[in-house]
Amino acid sequence: MIQVEKLTKVYKTKTALSLDNLSIQPQEIIGLVGNNGAGKTTFLSLLLDLIEASEGKVEIKEEDVSKTEDWKKFTGSFLDDTFLVPFMTSYEYLEFVAKLHGWNKGDLEDFLEQTKNFYGEDFISGKKLIKDLSKGNKNKTGILGALIGNPDLLILDEPFANLDPTSQQWLRMKIQKLAEEGVTAIVSSHDLQHVTGISTRIVMLENGEVVKDVENSDSTLEELEKYFGDKISEDLI
Numbered sequence: 001m002i003q004v005e006k007l008t009k010v011y012k013t014k015t016a017l018s019l020d021n022l023s024i025q026p027q028e029i030i031g032l033v034g035n036n037g038a039g040k041t042t043f044l045s046l047l048l049d050l051i052e053a054s055e056g057k058v059e060i061k062e063e064d065v066s067k068t069e070d071w072k073k074f075t076g077s078f079l080d081d082t083f084l085v086p087f088m089t090s091y092e093y094l095e096f097v098a099k100l101h102g103w104n105k106g107d108l109e110d111f112l113e114q115t116k117n118f119y120g121e122d123f124i125s126g127k128k129l130i131k132d133l134s135k136g137n138k139n140k141t142g143i144l145g146a147l148i149g150n151p152d153l154l155i156l157d158e159p160f161a162n163l164d165p166t167s168q169q170w171l172r173m174k175i176q177k178l179a180e181e182g183v184t185a186i187v188s189s190h191d192l193q194h195v196t197g198i199s200t201r202i203v204m205l206e207n208g209e210v211v212k213d214v215e216n217s218d219s220t221l222e223e224l225e226k227y228f229g230d231k232i233s234e235d236l237i
């Protein structure tokens with residue numbers, strides 16, 4: 001599904017990302033982990049051609065993302081608020097995204113019925129503009145937008161942040177169900193419980209490099225907690 005070749009992003013003198021080769025197969029759920037500044041968002045932004053690589057390339061279904069547009073039709077993503085339109089209501093935004101995917105009003109209504117356990121509180125049909133929503137409801141709007149169009153590839157940056165417990169659970173179940181149906185997902189998260197709860201594979205970044213790339217197993221959560229915990233010096237607490 002995704003092939004990354006010698007991908008580098010340098011900001012002035014800072015190398016934010018330096019990946020050798022990385023292949024992601026269909027139906028994998030990649031959990032992307034790493035401390036603040038590790039390069040997760042930079043990686044996801046390069047996958048989505050939102051920033052220009054200093055070197056190397058990303059191919060999605062054998063198409064160079066920086067040279068073609070076709071991959072955008074089957075890729076759903078939400079990285080941050082910049083994906084949203086602040087002066088629209090959530091419904092207007094989702095209607096706009098639905099139209100881009102060729103959905104009619106009925107398709108959108110069916111989708112909103114299907115996802116109502118996720119957005120729970122009925123902010124979708126309210127008059128509040130996106131700019132005035134809570135962080136969690138902004139995130140819900142963006143995640144719903146990423147799911148519209150039945151993507152083959154789903155890319156989400158910190159999707160569990162600011163979500164209520166019901167929405168977090170729903171999203172975990174949804175991502176796993178989508179993978180069973182053939183979707184490939186890349187999900188970055190600082191929440192090790194969530195990320196190990198859904199992923200088939202964990203990719204860990206540190207200083208822009210892959211320092212761990214392992215199949216997710218019963219022991220992975222404990223190993224990750226130890227890895228990150230070991231960075232703490234007890235005498236500095």
Ligand SMILES: Nc1ncnc2c1ncn2[C@@H]1O[C@H](COP(=O)(O)OP(=O)(O)OP(=O)(O)O)[C@@H](O)[C@H]1O
Pocket residue numbers: 011014015016034035036037038039040041042043
């Ligand atoms: N536009 C930019 N200009 C300069 N440096 C940047 C820019 N964007 C990111 N960086 C730097 O690149 C490095 C990787 O940042 P990135 O946002 O990808 O990390 P991250 O793993 O997503 O972090 P977090 O968990 O805090 O979201 C950091 O050192 C960051 O300061």
